[in-house]
Amino acid sequence: MAKLLDQPRYKCALAAMQTVHSITRALPILHSGPGCAQKLNDNLGTSGLFSPNIFPCTSVSEKEVVFGGNEKLKDTIENALKVIDADLYVVLTGCTSEIIGDDVESVTKEFAAASKPVIYANTPGFKGNNFVGHDWILTAIFDQYLKETEAREKGLVNIFAGIPMHDPFWLGNLRALEKLVSELGLTPNTIFGHNRGIKNIDKIPQAGFNLLVSPWVGLESVQFLEKKFGTPYLHYPVLPIGAFETSKFLRAVGNFAGVNSKRTEQLVAQHEDEYYYYIERYADVFLETRIMSKRFATVSDAQYSLAVTKFLVNDLGMFPTRQYITDGTPEQYREKIMEEFKNLNYGIEAEIQFSTDGYQIHKEIEQADFAGYPLIVGSNWEKKLAQELGGHFVNVSYPVIERLVINSSIAGYDGGLKLLEDIYSAALTKLSL
Amino acid sequence: MAFQVDTSNIPTRENRLGSITGYNGDLMDLVNQSRCGSLQNKERCFSQSSTCLSSCAIGQLAGIRDVAVIYHTPAGCTTVAPGTNVLMRQLAARIGETTNTVIIGSDMDENDTVFGALDAVREIICKTYENYHPKAIFIASSCVSGVIGEDIDSLVDELDSELDIPVIAVHCEGFKSRIWASGFDISDHAVLQGIVKPPKEKRPVINFKNFFESERKQITEIFAELGVKPQFLYVNSTVEELEHISESLATVCICGTLGTYLGNALEELYGVPYIRTVNPLGVIGFEAWLREIGRVIDKSQEVEAYIERERAIYLPRIEEVKKELEGLTAVIGMGPGYTYEVARVLQELGIKVSWAAAWHYDYKYDNQEIPPALDYLQNNSPDNIKLSVADQQNYEIMNILNEYKPDLYFSRHPGSTVWAIKQGIAAIYVADEYMIFGYKGMLSFAKTVLDTVKNRSFEKNLAARVKLPYTDWWYKQNNGALLKEGE
Numbered sequence: 001m002a003k004l005l006d007q008p009r010y011k012c013a014l015a016a017m018q019t020v021h022s023i024t025r026a027l028p029i030l031h032s033g034p035g036c037a038q039k040l041n042d043n044l045g046t047s048g049l050f051s052p053n054i055f056p057c058t059s060v061s062e063k064e065v066v067f068g069g070n071e072k073l074k075d076t077i078e079n080a081l082k083v084i085d086a087d088l089y090v091v092l093t094g095c096t097s098e099i100i101g102d103d104v105e106s107v108t109k110e111f112a113a114a115s116k117p118v119i120y121a122n123t124p125g126f127k128g129n130n131f132v133g134h135d136w137i138l139t140a141i142f143d144q145y146l147k148e149t150e151a152r153e154k155g156l157v158n159i160f161a162g163i164p165m166h167d168p169f170w171l172g173n174l175r176a177l178e179k180l181v182s183e184l185g186l187t188p189n190t191i192f193g194h195n196r197g198i199k200n201i202d203k204i205p206q207a208g209f210n211l212l213v214s215p216w217v218g219l220e221s222v223q224f225l226e227k228k229f230g231t232p233y234l235h236y237p238v239l240p241i242g243a244f245e246t247s248k249f250l251r252a253v254g255n256f257a258g259v260n261s262k263r264t265e266q267l268v269a270q271h272e273d274e275y276y277y278y279i280e281r282y283a284d285v286f287l288e289t290r291i292m293s294k295r296f297a298t299v300s301d302a303q304y305s306l307a308v309t310k311f312l313v314n315d316l317g318m319f320p321t322r323q324y325i326t327d328g329t330p331e332q333y334r335e336k337i338m339e340e341f342k343n344l345n346y347g348i349e350a351e352i353q354f355s356t357d358g359y360q361i362h363k364e365i366e367q368a369d370f371a372g373y374p375l376i377v378g379s380n381w382e383k384k385l386a387q388e389l390g391g392h393f394v395n396v397s398y399p400v401i402e403r404l405v406i407n408s409s410i411a412g413y414d415g416g417l418k419l420l421e422d423i424y425s426a427a428l429t430k431l432s433l
Numbered sequence: 434m435a436f437q438v439d440t441s442n443i444p445t446r447e448n449r450l451g452s453i454t455g456y457n458g459d460l461m462d463l464v465n466q467s468r469c470g471s472l473q474n475k476e477r478c479f480s481q482s483s484t485c486l487s488s489c490a491i492g493q494l495a496g497i498r499d500v501a502v503i504y505h506t507p508a509g510c511t512t513v514a515p516g517t518n519v520l521m522r523q524l525a526a527r528i529g530e531t532t533n534t535v536i537i538g539s540d541m542d543e544n545d546t547v548f549g550a551l552d553a554v555r556e557i558i559c560k561t562y563e564n565y566h567p568k569a570i571f572i573a574s575s576c577v578s579g580v581i582g583e584d585i586d587s588l589v590d591e592l593d594s595e596l597d598i599p600v601i602a603v604h605c606e607g608f609k610s611r612i613w614a615s616g617f618d619i620s621d622h623a624v625l626q627g628i629v630k631p632p633k634e635k636r637p638v639i640n641f642k643n644f645f646e647s648e649r650k651q652i653t654e655i656f657a658e659l660g661v662k663p664q665f666l667y668v669n670s671t672v673e674e675l676e677h678i679s680e681s682l683a684t685v686c687i688c689g690t691l692g693t694y695l696g697n698a699l700e701e702l703y704g705v706p707y708i709r710t711v712n713p714l715g716v717i718g719f720e721a722w723l724r725e726i727g728r729v730i731d732k733s734q735e736v737e738a739y740i741e742r743e744r745a746i747y748l749p750r751i752e753e754v755k756k757e758l759e760g761l762t763a764v765i766g767m768g769p770g771y772t773y774e775v776a777r778v779l780q781e782l783g784i785k786v787s788w789a790a791a792w793h794y795d796y797k798y799d800n801q802e803i804p805p806a807l808d809y810l811q812n813n814s815p816d817n818i819k820l821s822v823a824d825q826q827n828y829e830i831m832n833i834l835n836e837y838k839p840d841l842y843f844s845r846h847p848g849s850t851v852w853a854i855k856q857g858i859a860a861i862y863v864a865d866e867y868m869i870f871g872y873k874g875m876l877s878f879a880k881t882v883l884d885t886v887k888n889r890s891f892e893k894n895l896a897a898r899v900k901l902p903y904t905d906w907w908y909k910q911n912n913g914a915l916l917k918e919g920e
Contacts, residue, residue: 002550004557005511005538006564012509033576033607035485038847042512046848053827053848054902057482061608065580079479079915083828083907085900095507096576096608099546125507126541126577356540359564380515384522399515 007358007381009301009326009398012095012125013133015040015166017055020090020137021047022164022171024197027055027086029118031073031104032094034059040130043165044404056080060096069102074110081114087198088145090137091120098124119144129328131217131301134163138221142228146205149229153206155186157257158231160222161213161239161411162303164192168400172409173239177213180250180412183267184259205229211253213239215302215340216333237340239307242315242416243275244345275413285424286316291431292392292424293372295319297365300378300397301327302337305352308377308396311416313344318375320350321368324361326379329354365389375423392426394419436698438626441586441602443618443694445610447474450693450795454611456822457913460789463820464811467796467803475916483792483825484846487575488513489616490605491536494571494623495521496668497675498532501567502603504539505554505583506575511538524645524668532669537561546581551588562596568672569599571623579606599672601627611824612793614768618694624667624675625698632680632703637661639726640684640699642692644668648867648874655723655871658739659732666695679703682730685722687712687866689804690770690795697799709798711805712770714869715778716751747872754879759783761886764837764858766790766823766830767845771863773806775843776818778869782879785816787837790823790830792846821913827852828903832912834858840886857896859885 014036017028027050030037037052046052056079058064058072073091080089091108104120111118121140123133138160159177162170171193178188189207191200210222210233222233234256240249247268254264279286286292296312298305302325312318320341329337334354341350355361362385365376374391376382380401386393395403396410396419410419446452455475456463466472487510494502495517504511514536525532539545539554558570570592574585585602593600603623605616639656641663649665656663661682664674678684684699685708686692696707706729713722720740727736761784765772772791779786797803810818823829825846834842834856842853842860853860861881863869869878 002505002539002541002545002553002557004560005508005540006535006561008508008511008514008538010508011512012507014509015512030482032482033485034480034483034611035488035607035613036509037482038484039488039512040509042516046851049900050902051848051851052482053825053852055482057480059480059483059611060576061611065608075478076480083479083904083915084902085904086902094576095509095546096580099577099580125509126543126546129508380519401516401519 003356005356009356009379009381010129010131010328011040011166013123013128013130013136014092014094014125015130016123016133016137017092018130018165019134019163020092021050022192023088023201024194025049025086026088026090026198027080027084029077029080029089029091030055030057030094031069031091031097031102032057032060033096036094043168043398043400045165050086054084056084058097060094065096065100068100069097070107073102073104073107077107077111077118081116081118087116089116089118090141091118092123095124095126098122117145130166131163131327132330135218135220138218139224141201142204142221142224145201146228149205151206152208153187153203154208155257156189156203156207157181157186158189158204158207158210159213160210160218163217166398167303168397168405169408169410172407173411173415175407176409176412176415180246181211181253184250184254184257184264186257186259205231207231209233209256211236215306215337216329217303237306237336238310239303239411241307241311241410241412241419243272243413244314245307245310246412246416247272271413275416278417282420286420289424289427290433291373292375292427293370295321295370295372296375296377297321297323297368298377299324299326299361299365299382301325302329304377304397306337306340308419309341309350310344311419313348315416319348321370322364323350323352325352325354326356326361328356392423392430394422394426436625436701438702441589441626442604443622445615446612446618446793446795447610450797450799452612452793452795453822454793454824455916456794457916458820460810460814460818460820463794464803464807472796475918477824477826477915478917479915480824481827484613485607486610486613486616486619487573487605487607489613490603490619491573492517493617493620493667494603495534495536496670497569498525498530498534498669498671499567500534500569500571500672501561501565502536502571502573503554503558503561504536504573504575505541505550505578505585506538507541507577508538510575511536511540514538521668528649528669530669533565535561535565535567541577546577549581549583551583555588555592558592558600567598569601569628570596571601571603573603573605575605576607579608599627614690614793617691620667621695621698625695625702628672628675629679630676634680635682636677636680638664638681639730640664640666640678640681640705642666642684642686642695644687644691644866647865648870651871651873655739659727659730659735661730679705681705683708683726685726687870688768688770689798689806690768693795693798709800709802709805711777711809712774713871714774715781715875716748716872717777717781718774719871719875743872747876751872751876751879754876754883755782757883758879761785761841762787762837762839763841763843764788764790764834764839765843766849767843767863768792769794769804771845773804773810775863775869776814777806777809778875778878779843780814782882784841786818787839788819788821788833790821790833792823792825794822825849828907829912831856831901831903832908832910835908836912841882854892855896855899855901857892859889859892861885
């Protein structure tokens with residue numbers, strides 16, 4: 001059912017073109033309106049090699065609405081192969097081509113013998129948002145592109161986390177997770193960003209297990225890999241930020257992978273030692289910033305609402321007010337996520353609400369008792385709210401408009417320090433005392 | 434043409450202005466074919482993604498302060514909301530104001546594509562009315578709501594009588610026109626239909642259609658010398674101000690593509706003269722434009738005094754920079770409201786235009802005449818400029834740059850500049866519509882061009898390290914190779 005979408009914090013399934021876009025040398029071909037890609041690429045940055053201006057597009061017009069767009073799609077794919085130098089072509093459908101009933105599967109299959117692989121995914125905007133679209137794209141690639149193989153590489157771990165480009169820290173976080181996993185003596189395999197790409201997709205079936213670091217997004221595609229290749233997966237719901245959660249994460253992954261616990265404990269000790277060197281040096285800042293209260297609210301996707309809550313409670317000793325999850329989490333995942341919010345140190349539990357009505361969320365936060373200055377972590381929409389409440393604001397999730405993130409990360413031990421820099425920098429702009 | 438404000442739908446540019454998106458040839462051929470009516474559009478057998486007309490329509494309307502746009506569409510289209518919201522707040526803050534304008538989506542799902550969702554839209558509108566107290570509500574359609582045939586007009590009729598504010602339909606289905614500038618017309622039509630009132634008195638005001646009003650201060654000062662005030666449209670305007678634009682002395686515009694509908698409609702419907710000179714870019718454009726304003730509002734003496742005074746300050750300085758620019762070559766890729774204007778400006782600075790690409794081409798404006806900037810070039814250009822109508826097709830532009838290897842590429846659309854740089858060609862992003870406005874703009878533009886050609890570090894560094902997205906095959910083709918012959 002149609003519903004009020006005020007202050008959107010997600011896009012539509014077609015925006016998962018960004019997932020394709022983040023695989024070096026993979027190219028989305030859009031069977032959609034001419035402006036869909038431009039609208040959906042509303043965050044800063046491109047893949048470098050390609051950008052929405054490069055994406056081939058059938059630019060569905062009135063003519064195709066009336067007579068169908070199969071021919072136009074065929075022409076577009078044929079010429080895309082000639083004009084654009086890519087290694088994997090992924091056809092994505094938009095709303096109009098789906099409603100008029102174009103047969104994208106058949107058209108794409110005509111290119112089975114093309115010089116480069118051409119695959120497709122149905123991603124009409126009315127079928128779901130970009131969080132689910134991301135999963136559909138990955139499943140389509142795994143299903144149509146990957147070949148069966150007997151080969152296995154010992155210790156190889158495929159890692160999947162926040163969705164590319166929509167999550168501002170997607171790349172930095174992924175690199176941080178890779179580093180942590182490799183420190184356990186395992187070999188991380190990721191497919192997004194610099195020097196990964198298709199050669200790493202080829203290695204996916206050889207992994208010992210898949211590691212999904214996400215409350216719910218991406219679950220379908222790792223389950224698909226289990227079905228197709230028999231690869232087990234570890235679904236770790238909390239993106240680890242700061243020492244407490246990152247150590248917990250290392251232990252969980254080490255345990256799942258059969259890493260010697262002594263090795264894991266050594267690694268944890270070494271990291272915590274360094275982390276607390278910094279915390280010790282700046283602890284007085286955290287204790288004595290006079291315009292910082294103990295309470296915070298997050299208004300974000302399930303990933304960051306949960307991750308930031310765990311970090312601020314378990315590392316910094318802060319208290320959650322009601323937390324908001326705005327990514328349209330499907331019903332079947334909600335209970336498990338709510339459980340995670342109840343699993344905080346000292347028996348602290350955070351109340352959460354799933355909502356897409358930004359107006360209502362802000363009204364509630366205005367009424368919430370922060371026992372002092374509110375700290376609000378969320379999307380750019382929360383900036384004005386924080387200003388009106390005299391609180392502090394850190395933008396960690398889409399939309400990200402008034403800050404530029406290139407490769408920084410808020411995951412892991414260093415990511416926790418980075419988030420502290422952001423939070424206390426926000427406070428310092430108001431009162432440097 | 435006859436403007437009809439009693440209906441919510443308007444013809445697209447293709448139907449109204451004979452606009453095209455595919456052509457490859459030269460200046461003289463294009464103008465001659467336009468004059469004798471033989472110009473034919475050429476379709477492409479390959480396109481890269483470009484722009485949606487709905488972004489233009491909604492972007493314009495969201496500039497009005499304290500209104501609500503209800504967008505009946507799945508979540509993806511509503512991505513126009515976050516960026517527009519921040520931009521409009523920043524633009525309001527620049528003049529010490531605030532805006533409470535919102536864009537709210539209906540988040541259509543699969544069920545809605547079968548059964549429709551007008552009841553839900555009605556609820557969303559009522560909720561928005563309660564929450565935000567907007568001064569007007571626009572209800573925008575989309576590809577999905579358009580294809581499934583949602584009857585937005587009936588809903589608008591009902592709500593317009595129920596609510597005490599204007600409720601206006603905006604038919605901006607993305608598939609309807611290949612020309613995104615049709616979206617500007619759609620927003621103008623919505624304003625004319627639902628907000629503008631017939632004139633009661635004349636006011637010493639000039640309507641100024643623009644995008645983001647970065648020269649608001651300078652223009653206000655110039656107009657003050659002529660005894661008039663500018664009414665900028667639509668960013669930072671209010672519903673109350675828009676009600677009165679039929680009472681202004683004239684309408685001017687920074688971009689012919691942007692202004693044609695509103696300017697011509699206000700003239701035809703309410704007798705507000707529309708200034709149809711070349712645009713106020715560069716010295717020639719600025720002076721022609723200002724003199725025509727002076728003539729229309731009977732302030733020619735004041736205009737001449739201003740021109741004489743400012744010329745003395747700026748012309749010698751412009752000439753000084755110009756000496757160093759003479760002989761450079763350039764390729765231009767912009768919307769048609771800028772391509773031919775910038776071509777003239779570059780020629781004023783002694784730069785040779787090797788190729789001019791416009792994204793679309795309106796072979797006549799709403800007054801049935803060809804755009805003045807083209808008319809000017811036909812009569813004054815030192816050479817017959819090579820020219821294409823390129824629909825923002827990056828592959829055609831890169832092919833042109835590869836063939837002509839100009840000193841500079843001038844672009845005006847997000848994401849287009851970097852591709853020239855990757856081919857090692859210095860590029861300037863003429864994003865701000867006032868970048869070359871008046872004498873002052875011309876001087877700083879000339880300096881920017883000079884700075885750009887004097888330090889080529891950035892493009893050389895990047896070009897040496899990147900791969901291009903196009904195949905060798907493509908670079909060996911003619912840039913118009915994928916245009917189909919005639920329809």
